[in-house]
Structures are given as structure tokens and as C-alpha cells.
Amino acid sequence: MSASAKEHLFALAGNPNCGKTTLFNAITGARQHVGNYPGITVEKKEGLCSLDGHTIRLVDLPGTYSLTAYSLEELVARDFLVHERPEVVINIVDASNLERNLYLTVQLLELGVPVVVALNMVDVAESRGVRIHCDELSRRLGVPVVPTVARRGEGKESLLKAAVQTSESGRKWEPLRLSYGADIDPTLQDMEQIIEEKGLLTDLYPARWTALKILEEDEQVLGKAREADPDLTQRLLSLAAKVITHIQKTLDSYPEAIIADHRYGYISGLMRQGIVEQRWRGDRLLWSDQIDRVLTNRFFGPLIMLAVLYGVYQITFTYSEIPVGWFEAAFSALGSWAESVLPEGPVRSLVISGIINGVGGVVGFVPLIFLMFLAIAFLEDTGYLARAAYMLDRVFRIFGLHGNSFMAFIISGGIAGGCAVPGVMATRTLRSSRERLATLLTAPFMNCGAKVPVLAMLIAAFFSENRAQVMFLLTLLAWIFALVLAKLLRSTILRGPSTPFLLELPPYRIPTFKGLMIHTWERIWQYVSKAGTTILAISVLLWALMAFPGLPEEKRAVFEKGRQEVVAGLPAEVRAPLLAGEDPASSDPAVIQAATALAELSRQEATEALKYSFAGRMGRALETFSRWCGFDWRTNVALVGGFAAKEVIISTLGTAYSLGQVEADQSLSLSQRLQQDPHWKPLTALAAMIFIMLYSPCFVTVTCIVKETGSWKWGLFSMAFNTTVAFVFATAVYQGGRLLGF
Amino acid sequence: MKTVLLRHMQPKQSGVIVKVTATGELGWRIRDMGLVPGTPLHVQGRAPLKDPVAIRIRDFTLTLRNNEADHIHVEVADGS
Known part of the structure; x- marks a missing residue:
């Protein structure tokens, strides 16, 4: 045995x-x-x-x-x-x-x-x-x-x-010897014999199969054959050429077509020989056809599709809010705990701002990815996704894309508020590689849920009278940019004919629960284990950029001196708690005033520290370019921070404008501050919104692009390409606006 | 009997493929899906924007773009 x-x-x-x-x-x-x-x-x-x-x-x-x-x-x-x-x-x-x-x-x-x-x-x-x-x-x-x-x-x-x-049973490789008709068989026979005699690739393929592939002009086999024996391959090719010309002349066809015909002929022969018994006539697609009559109907089809896509969007983003909230609460509790046990200093900052926030960032996407894949797997397994591709293909083909690109765009924020991370992952449903790449490179232009609060903050500050209209306009702009740039990519670096569409519409089926779960679980595991580690590493790196180098001793001494001056005139027992940043326990106006002054000082110190950090220096260095689109170092450093996650733009701007902690959902103080700033005008805000909408995807998305394309090249490309596009358009808007006198 | 291009066939019209002129990858894909001469097909319908076209062939439903359907010659009954 x-x-x-x-x-x-x-x-x-x-x-x-x-x-x-x-x-x-x-x-x-x-x-x-x-x-x-x-x-x-x-x-x-x-x-x-x-x-x-x-x-x-x-x-x-x-x-x-x-x-x-x-x-x-x-x-x-x-x-x-x-x-x-x-x-x-x-x-x-x-x-x-x-x-x-x-x-x-x-x-x-x-x-x-x-x-x-x-x-x-x-x-x-x-x-x-x-x-x-x-x-x-x-x-x-x-x-x-x-x-x-x-x-x-x-x-x-x-x-x-x-x-x-x-x-x-020890069965050996034994090729089936079909007849491909009088035009091909004799030559095939000759070629097979030659290949057998000379041993061309016979360690890999049966001789007859190699001969067949040469007749079919199979690039891979021809390449291997040329490598092994160029002269012999040439001889075989000249034999094949005779058949090819003959078939072209007499039948106006090609050997591969004739060969395929004979394969189907052989199958039809089998079918007629009592293998299939039609016991009664039941159209196997009857049910499916009835459903299709409604779901792909010229009028109802698109309406139902919009409803379905909106449903996917709603399920993904509404139901994920609850678990996302749990994770956020858990991680902020973990952060507070770390704050209470670790002594103040760079280690505490690393653990809280770098690691806990980083892990929280990775895990925070899990509910989104789970629900998105569940929804897509459901649509896929039922067969509906193929119908959506069928209905939408005509529109997306104009831009060099495929009917199924739609899903990735919607998830990424085609309806404002999506997320490019699951969006990029959703391009897996695209089979053709050029269309898929063009889709996943342009989907991050959509206004994801992290860009929306930033845009909303700027809109509230400068376009408060037309909030809805401006937001709608930005959504529309995102679509235009994504589609037009997809077309641009498809006519330049991703140029090439579109992959044949030929899509099967499988009969509608009810998906199995087990299949859906296995699939979804697998995707999440891949995301956490593969993308997670990279994301954590970059998160720590970005933290270091914003935290180091710390303010030099003499500058800190200046702030320290300022603090001592503020509390100098106060009784000794309130000084220590005030300096430790605790709320004043006293209602003495002098103490309250001192507390306010101290808070102002620490906000200024934070601003100085940010300006002094690597990120701040980058921000200042970038002013050379960014003044073209009207940004100063404060905006620049916020944009650098926004690479971690777009909502970070708000909190970084808050620090840069000495406002202390500004939460993404409570950005009113920042709106007012920007409104009063002489540097900010509606035109600056517009340029900034265009830039934020278009510039480099956040690094979580970039990591996913790398994982999906299997190469860092495309991740780096998307950062460079999107930032260039953003710079060009923001500059055009800003300079154009100035010329027009805004 | 007359021969028309698949692109020009009407919904619910049936016919038999007489010739496929596509070469290269498209030719392969068309043949892989069983669109070879002698195969009967039935036009199921078209997408809301008239393109692609859905056909019933060999017990399954296949959709293809109009510019792909241009390579497929189909023999249909006169007047249908």
C-alpha cells in the first residue's frame, strides 16, 4: 500500500x-x-x-x-x-x-x-x-x-x-486525437511526426498538441519552441503557413477557427448519441428570463439598478457606523488608559498617536470592508452584477472602462461619503486588466466620507449660502474628473484595445450563506494581515513626521517663562493645578483669566511645535509651489497630515491655527477662524477644495492599490499622478480666479 | 433566407450563424463561447442603451457589444 x-x-x-x-x-x-x-x-x-x-x-x-x-x-x-x-x-x-x-x-x-x-x-x-x-x-x-x-x-x-x-491506474498523458478536417489533418500529422522525432518540447507537451498550437499561432508555445530550436520552429511554421494560406484562400477562414469548429462538431456528435435525454421540454432559463424581463427592462432596469446600488451604498455605510463606533470607543478608551499609565513624553505619544491610532485606523475599516464584500458577493452570486455590467457598459466604454467599473466608483464615493479602500478592492470584479487598472487609479478621486467633512467645513466658511449646491457640484466634479482622467490613462499609459466584453449572464441563483461568509471572511483576513502591517508602519512614520523634532530647549523655555509670568501673581495653591492643565477650581476671575491665557499659550506652543516638526518644515518648503494655488504652510502641513486620513486635515489645520483639538464633526470654530483670516478668500477655499478632492489618496488606499495591483509602482504612481492633477487644477482655478478679479 | 450581421438583428429574432470574421483574441473569445458556424441563436434583447446585445445560444445567455456582434454573420428567414 x-x-x-x-x-x-x-x-x-x-x-x-x-x-x-x-x-x-x-x-x-x-x-x-x-x-x-x-x-x-x-x-x-x-x-x-x-x-x-x-x-x-x-x-x-x-x-x-x-x-x-x-x-x-x-x-x-x-x-x-x-x-x-x-x-x-x-x-x-x-x-x-x-x-x-x-x-x-x-x-x-x-x-x-x-x-x-x-x-x-x-x-x-x-x-x-x-x-x-x-x-x-x-x-x-x-x-x-x-x-x-x-x-x-x-x-x-x-x-x-x-x-x-x-x-x-497509472494512466499516462494521452492526447485525444480529433480530426480537424481534410485541410488540416495531413499537415498536423506531418508536424507531429517531425516534433516527435526531434523531441521539440516533448518533455512538456505531447507532440500533437504542440503541432496544434503552432497551427493556432499560440504565442506562448511559439515562443518556447523558438527558444528550444529556432530552425525547427521555422520549418514547422512554413508548413503551417501553407495550410493557413490555403484555408484563407479556399474557405476565407483561419486554422484556429476550423479547429474550433471541429471541436464543437465533435461535441455535437456526442450530444446526438443518446447521452442527453430530453424528457420534457423545459426551458432551463425560463425563470431567469422572466426576472430579466423586469430587471433589464429599458425603463425599469436602470431605475431598479440605481435603487440596488443605492441600497448597497446604504448598507455598507449606514450599518457599518454602529460597529465602527464601537471600535472607535474601544480605541479611545485604550488611548485614555495608555495616557493614564504611561509617563508623558515621546513614548506615550508614540503609543497613543502612532500605534493605537494606527491599529484603530486599520480595524476601523473592517466593518466597511465586511459589509461591502458581503453586498457585492451577494450581487455576484445571485447573478445581478453581470446584469448591471450589461446595462452600464455602453456608458463606461466611452471612457475606456467596463460596465463593472461602476461599482468601484459608487463605493469609493460616487455618492458622496463612500470610501476608496473597499472601492479599490471592489475592482476585483473586473476581469480585464487595463480597464481594472484605470478604474482603481481613478476611483480615489471620488469624495469619500473622510473628504466630506473637510469640504463641508470649507463650504460652511465660504459658501454658506449655497451649501447643498456646492456639495452637489463637487460630487459632479469628482465624477467628471474620474471619468475624464480614466479616459486619459486609457489613451496614454494604459492604451490598448478594450478587452472583449462577451459576458455570460448566468441564470439567477440564490447564494449559499456558507459561500458568502467564507468569501467575506477571507477578504477581511487578507486586508488585516497583509495591508494592516503596512498601514501600521506608515501610520507610525507619519506620527514621527509631525512629532519630531520637538521644539528646541530655548523655545520651550520662552513658553515656560510665559506660563510662569501668567501665574506669577496668583496664590501658590492654584498655580500647580493650573500649570498641569486642570480646570480652575476657583471662580476667581483672575484665576479664570490665567487659565485662558495658559490654554492660549499651549495652543501657540503646539502651533510652533508643528511648524518646527519635519512635517511643518515640509509645509514651509512646499510653499514655493503651493503659493501658486494659494496655500501657505498651514494648509500644506494639513495636506501632508491628510495623507494619513483625509479627516486629519481638519485637526491639523486646527493645530496650525492654534485652535487646540478640533474634531472633524465639530469644525465650526475652524470655519469661523478661516473666515476671519485675511489669507483665506472664497477663491482660496475653492482651490483648496479642488486640491483636497483630487490629491494623493490616503495611504490606506495607496496600500490597497499596491496589494491589488501587486506592485508598488502603481501605488507610487497614484500618489504622484493624483497630486500633480490636483496641483494643476487648483493652480488653474486660483490663478484664473485672480485674473478674473475674485 | 438572407444573411445579416448580428448587430442588425431585432429582439426576438432567431437565426443560424454562418460565419465569424473576428481574429485574434476577440476571435478566440467568440469561439470559446460557442459562437461557431452552424449554431442557432436567438436575440433576447438589448441593454437600455441599445448596446450590448443579449443572445440565447447553446442553453445560456451571452451578451456582447455591438462592435463585437459586427463580426458575426447570421442567416435569418426572409421577412423576419
Whole structure:
């Protein structure tokens, strides 16, 4: 029994929407998402399970319709099969959509890898009057076929048994030899023979498959072949060229088209040979069609969609307020506790302002991400998201985007008050890479919930008569900027033809609770464990920028002297509590006056300290540029602080204007202060609002951009690009306004 | 019988694909979805902005943009 002691390696392959991920979850219990939107599984997922003493390592390949070299998912799947050589590929086939699903099966068989077919959703097929004779299908395909119902976990054991049996029977790679017609077969035969003789890539691929791929002009295989033997590849290509020209002349077609036709011909042949029994005529999509008649209706469709999207937005941002409040309370309690046990000094400041606030910042997003993913997973698994993409694609295509870009924009703050962190993560529903990048780089232009209070504060100060209108205008501007800049990116650095749309509208389904939870949990864990650490590190760094270097001794001495002067004339017993910052216990007007003066002094000291810190110096150094858009060092330092989180702009401005602690939701004092400041005019405020709306995303968002794109390059790009855009437009507004005499 | 482009077909109209002219990635994607000559299809409807178009083919619903549908020639009954 030595064979059973070793670990088996099986791979799971299948079309999107065939229930592959559900089956994977049922078998391994692993954390893995089940999606209804084609192609959500981009990562390679693994899980372990055991059967009768066998240990099985199961790898979930990306859901694909085919095995071409055009998409990353397909290359990943193909390379895994070829390089990792799994003993068996479990190919999941949707019984209610057999023909198209078998297209991938045929390609797997052409590659020659040992296959076991899991005929999934047999219950759905049955309910529509379709019975599939597994034995007959198995006999025709020459591989085991096992009926399954992944949602209920039915058939998974017999499936694994069949796979273990196949693997232990020692089946070798044996490519299926289909006929591709009189035009192709003879040449294919010749090429196969040459490849076999010379051993071209035969360690990786069966000779016939290599020949087939050369005829199909597959870039990856051609590249590898050229590398291995350029002369031989040239010879094979000239053989192929003859067929290609011949087919073009006589049939006005291409070998890859003819080959595909024959694959489908083979499948249609199977279908006619008593495999499928139509017991009564039930349109399997009847229900779905009825729903679609309403949900994609020309008039009701867009209305319902707006309602659904607004609902997602409401659920995400309203219901997350409660747990976010709990977290905030918990972290502020933790902060107070730390304040009471730690002695005053840089360590206390680091623990409270750097670490506790940093961790609080990471955790504070968790409820948002949880609800956003839950809502999106629900829309995806039901099949509605594909409908939304279908209805919106025409609009977003104008800007080089995809119908599904909409979701990311809405979540990011397309309805003012979202958040770019879950917004950037929501771009996972986009399959095409250029459209996805353009979406996630422009979604942070939206007015997120942290920018809104800052904008509201400035509006209250300078545009108090038209608050709603100005806020609406800013929301509109955010959309215009995001879409136009997306177009700009798509016509410059992300230039390229749009990825083919061809989107399947899967039948509506009720999602499984388990699937939703597994998916959502996995996303949160990824966020906390991967993004969390980076966020914490940057949070500490930003704290250090604002806290160091501390005021030099002589400047502190000046403030200390001022304090001593204030309390000099007071009785000794009130001095100590006053200097310690406690509320005056006495109602003596002199004591109250002294307390006020002391508070004013410490606010001024805070302002001086901020000005003296690294951030303050950056703020002053930046005045060289920022005076173009009308900002002084105070605004600059607030904007630097705003990189931590946009609402920090308010508290930093508060410190910079010696107002003491200013909370984001109680910014009236700051509004009044700015109103009275000769430096601030409505024009300055407008330029500042434009700048705040557009400049670098906060670092949590940047971290997510890095995680989503897999490269720091795009994170840094978004910081530089957005800040440049913000600077250009704020300057244009400010200088233009001045020219017009505002 | 006459041949029209899928783009010009009306909702609820049916036909049989006679030719697909797309090449490269689009050609592959079209074929992967089972849009090959000889396949019957039925136009389900169009998105609210008339584009993309939704078709029923081989037991599932597929949507494609009009400029993608331009590559698909369909034989339909006269006068339909």
C-alpha cells in the first residue's frame, strides 16, 4: 500500500459559473469564494482533504472557458497542468449547459492530461427535464464521469474515489486525437511526426498538441519552441503557413477557427448519441428570463439598478457606523488608559498617536470592508452584477472602462461619503486588466466620507449660502474628473484595445450563506494581515513626521517663562493645578483669566511645535509651489497630515491655527477662524477644495492599490499622478480666479 | 433566407450563424463561447442603451457589444 501513503495532487478545472468553487469548498472546506461573475478566481487556491487514508492536495485553477494564451487566468491554468503535472484534473462541467462546458473538456483531453469529469448541477438539469447518461458520456469520452450536486456536497466522495482510482491506474498523458478536417489533418500529422522525432518540447507537451498550437499561432508555445530550436520552429511554421494560406484562400477562414469548429462538431456528435435525454421540454432559463424581463427592462432596469446600488451604498455605510463606533470607543478608551499609565513624553505619544491610532485606523475599516464584500458577493452570486455590467457598459466604454467599473466608483464615493479602500478592492470584479487598472487609479478621486467633512467645513466658511449646491457640484466634479482622467490613462499609459466584453449572464441563483461568509471572511483576513502591517508602519512614520523634532530647549523655555509670568501673581495653591492643565477650581476671575491665557499659550506652543516638526518644515518648503494655488504652510502641513486620513486635515489645520483639538464633526470654530483670516478668500477655499478632492489618496488606499495591483509602482504612481492633477487644477482655478478679479 | 450581421438583428429574432470574421483574441473569445458556424441563436434583447446585445445560444445567455456582434454573420428567414 505504498501508493496510498503518498500525497496525491489533483487540480480542479472548469468554466466560470459551473459551481467549481462551491465544489472546492465542499471538498476541502477551505476559504474560497464562489462567484457568479465570470472569472473572479484569479489566484491559485489549494486545499487538503483525505479519503480512505489517502491525502489529497487539491488545487483550484482559475475558472476559464478555454486554454488559450490570451488571458492570465488561462495561462496560469495551462502552465500549472504542464509544469506541476497533477495526477488527475477534475473537470467540473455544468450539466445544464453541457455543450459549452465540454469545449474546455475537449481541450483538456487534447492536452492529454488524465481527466475525471464531475457532472455538476445534475439536479438543475433534471428539474428542466434533461437527463444525462453518465455511463454513455464516460464511454464516449474515455474518462470517468461522476454526477455531483456541489451545493449540497453530493457525489464528492465518489468523485474523489474515481480520481484516486484514475491516478493509481497509472494512466499516462494521452492526447485525444480529433480530426480537424481534410485541410488540416495531413499537415498536423506531418508536424507531429517531425516534433516527435526531434523531441521539440516533448518533455512538456505531447507532440500533437504542440503541432496544434503552432497551427493556432499560440504565442506562448511559439515562443518556447523558438527558444528550444529556432530552425525547427521555422520549418514547422512554413508548413503551417501553407495550410493557413490555403484555408484563407479556399474557405476565407483561419486554422484556429476550423479547429474550433471541429471541436464543437465533435461535441455535437456526442450530444446526438443518446447521452442527453430530453424528457420534457423545459426551458432551463425560463425563470431567469422572466426576472430579466423586469430587471433589464429599458425603463425599469436602470431605475431598479440605481435603487440596488443605492441600497448597497446604504448598507455598507449606514450599518457599518454602529460597529465602527464601537471600535472607535474601544480605541479611545485604550488611548485614555495608555495616557493614564504611561509617563508623558515621546513614548506615550508614540503609543497613543502612532500605534493605537494606527491599529484603530486599520480595524476601523473592517466593518466597511465586511459589509461591502458581503453586498457585492451577494450581487455576484445571485447573478445581478453581470446584469448591471450589461446595462452600464455602453456608458463606461466611452471612457475606456467596463460596465463593472461602476461599482468601484459608487463605493469609493460616487455618492458622496463612500470610501476608496473597499472601492479599490471592489475592482476585483473586473476581469480585464487595463480597464481594472484605470478604474482603481481613478476611483480615489471620488469624495469619500473622510473628504466630506473637510469640504463641508470649507463650504460652511465660504459658501454658506449655497451649501447643498456646492456639495452637489463637487460630487459632479469628482465624477467628471474620474471619468475624464480614466479616459486619459486609457489613451496614454494604459492604451490598448478594450478587452472583449462577451459576458455570460448566468441564470439567477440564490447564494449559499456558507459561500458568502467564507468569501467575506477571507477578504477581511487578507486586508488585516497583509495591508494592516503596512498601514501600521506608515501610520507610525507619519506620527514621527509631525512629532519630531520637538521644539528646541530655548523655545520651550520662552513658553515656560510665559506660563510662569501668567501665574506669577496668583496664590501658590492654584498655580500647580493650573500649570498641569486642570480646570480652575476657583471662580476667581483672575484665576479664570490665567487659565485662558495658559490654554492660549499651549495652543501657540503646539502651533510652533508643528511648524518646527519635519512635517511643518515640509509645509514651509512646499510653499514655493503651493503659493501658486494659494496655500501657505498651514494648509500644506494639513495636506501632508491628510495623507494619513483625509479627516486629519481638519485637526491639523486646527493645530496650525492654534485652535487646540478640533474634531472633524465639530469644525465650526475652524470655519469661523478661516473666515476671519485675511489669507483665506472664497477663491482660496475653492482651490483648496479642488486640491483636497483630487490629491494623493490616503495611504490606506495607496496600500490597497499596491496589494491589488501587486506592485508598488502603481501605488507610487497614484500618489504622484493624483497630486500633480490636483496641483494643476487648483493652480488653474486660483490663478484664473485672480485674473478674473475674485 | 438572407444573411445579416448580428448587430442588425431585432429582439426576438432567431437565426443560424454562418460565419465569424473576428481574429485574434476577440476571435478566440467568440469561439470559446460557442459562437461557431452552424449554431442557432436567438436575440433576447438589448441593454437600455441599445448596446450590448443579449443572445440565447447553446442553453445560456451571452451578451456582447455591438462592435463585437459586427463580426458575426447570421442567416435569418426572409421577412423576419
